[in-house]
Amino acid sequence: MFRHKGKSRTFTHNLKIASLLSFVAGVVNVAGFLSVQRLTTNVTGHFAMFVDEVFQQKFLEATHYFLYILFFFLGSFFSGFAIEFIHKIDDRYTYRIPVLVESVILITVAFTGQLFVPTYPYIIAYALLFAMGLQNALVTRISNAVVRTTHLTGLFTDLGIEVSQLFFL
Numbered sequence: 001m002f003r004h005k006g007k008s009r010t011f012t013h014n015l016k017i018a019s020l021l022s023f024v025a026g027v028v029n030v031a032g033f034l035s036v037q038r039l040t041t042n043v044t045g046h047f048a049m050f051v052d053e054v055f056q057q058k059f060l061e062a063t064h065y066f067l068y069i070l071f072f073f074l075g076s077f078f079s080g081f082a083i084e085f086i087h088k089i090d091d092r093y094t095y096r097i098p099v100l101v102e103s104v105i106l107i108t109v110a111f112t113g114q115l116f117v118p119t120y121p122y123i124i125a126y127a128l129l130f131a132m133g134l135q136n137a138l139v140t141r142i143s144n145a146v147v148r149t150t151h152l153t154g155l156f157t158d159l160g161i162e163v164s165q166l167f168f169l
Contacts, residue, residue, distance in 0.1 A: 009143065018147040021139050025132060028106065032128045035113060036121040040128035043069045064122055071126040075133025083141055098138045105131040 025041045032040030039045060050065035079098040087094045105127050116123050139147050 014143045014147050017139055017142060021135055021147075024106075025135065028128055028132060031110075032125060035117050036124050038068070038121075038125040040125055041132045043072045043129070046072075067122070067126060068129050071129040072133035072136075075130035075135075076137035077133075078130075079134040079137035080141065083138070095138060095142060098134055102131045102134050102138070105134075 029039060029041040032038055046065045046068040050062055050069065053059070053062035053065060078101070082097045082101075083094055086097055109124055109127050109131075113124050
């Protein structure tokens with residue numbers, strides 16, 4: 001699932017990775033929402049809330065929404081950087097570091113999140129958004145931008161384009 005790259009990737013490879021990592025993203029989103037009342041797999045809504053809070057001059061709340069966006073971005077950046085860096089050293093390990101980092105974050109939050117939720121709910125949200133940014137960049141790179149796993153906007157956009165092309169076969 002993670003070994004095949006470029007033209008050696010098949011529909012089945014992408015289907016497997018899309019299924020597995022979409023499931024992970026769904027679990028993370030539900031767990032994040034139930035524990036800290038924040039969606040933790042995309043930033044579209046957070047950006048809208050950020051602008052709304054700035055407009056209402058609620059700058060502390062706006063800062064949190066900005067940090068949600070930033071942590072998702074940092075996760076994506078870390079994933080892309082790690083993939084490129086590791087690829088230059090040893091191609092066999094290209095995707096292992098991002099997968100390992102995501103796993104460590106999710107396991108850590110799963111086992112220690114209860115300690116932080118009452119006092120520091122934002123830390124949980126930041127960690128989950130970082131992990132989901134990392135995952136989204138990882139699967140986008142692996143599938144050559146065919147698969148997205150952490151948000152439906154891009155997925156439904158791609159689906160709409162593909163279905164429309166069926167009329168021109």
